[in-house]
Amino acid sequence: MEKPVQIHDFSEVTKFHGHSCPGIAIGYRVGEIALRELSSRAEDEEMVAIVENDSCSVDAIQFVTGCTLGKGNLIFKDHGKHVYTFLNRDTGKALRIYLKKSTDEMDPEFAEARKKVFSDSATHEDLEKYEKTRNKATEKILEAPVQELFAVEWVDAEFPEEARIFRSVRCAKCGELVSEHRTRVENGQMVCIPCFHEYSRS
Template sequence: MEKTDKIIPFSEVTKFHGHVCPGSALGYRVGEIAIHKLILPRAIDEELLAVVENDSCSLDAIQVVTGCTMGKGNLIFKDHGKQAYTFMNRKTGEAVRISLKDSIDSVDPEFAAARQEAFSNRATEEDKKEFERIKTRLSEKILDAPVEDLFKVERVEMEFPEEARIFKSVRCSKCGEMVAEHRARVENGKLVCIPCFHEYSRN
């Protein structure tokens, strides 16, 4: 399963993520495609920007392969529940969108049934071992499959978001904890954090 001929070996993803799974394999391929299409090494600061539309295991792989992270501000999460990923090169203005053509289960039809059995109340140790075997097999298939079999890859026109900014912190007047000023809310003329904010509603 090692991909030493690629940008970063898959073992680095596994080391970071903690285990091998179809999601991390998928994210590895996505990151690999993005770098090849945009002709970039791993991200230098915010030169490469990733917009991801799910919070699955694939995100760990994308961070390792591309260097895009939430902490640096060049990984933006949109909770759309879609296996779709858009990468932008700030230097060239190019952008590419990579989306999964079909369900991961379609790559290995035995996977869904094995997963359901392994997580059922009646699952035996043998069922769990079989699931791990099929999960590894599916991960290997994803790593080795031709790009066009798995993904739709297209050049897109995107408006680039501004680079990450550092905001001042202010103190919440209710809990006393510090909060970035752009996330603070005003309640009765005082600054409060989001958890302390009582949103007005007449419903």
């Protein structure tokens, strides 16, 4: 019989992230689903997470699932979408999770309070209301049924190559070390991306 995967308490995730908010709650719930459905936490690279945004939710996903940028099993695609795909290398299964509604749609009161607090005329009372509605919106996400928040489906996905370690070379311009596979060739020399002078006629 498979041993159930241990899921971190939400308070541990907020401590890691720095605060509690709807975004971190979304990531926490996504991570819970991934662990439950794939029956695995990434101790190494057996699980891969592909995230399509760089919001607060990604911190929770890293903490809960063990998929991290440093291990090479967290892949960021800058699509600006609350879409999360998890792949289990051991089983070959892939799970895609999509947030059905924005936090504004889920809680219009929180959306209005956030709009006020980030305006130039925000008062102390506006800040207090924002914090109160933020906490309420976060709790709502933590307690809502999965099917109300997310579309969850098994998908066919191409598994990415496992992370590789590349040698470092010195940039011919600044002299700093750069991973060989991220260099550019300029006038026959290897340079880092910030030093590279891109040519374009557009």
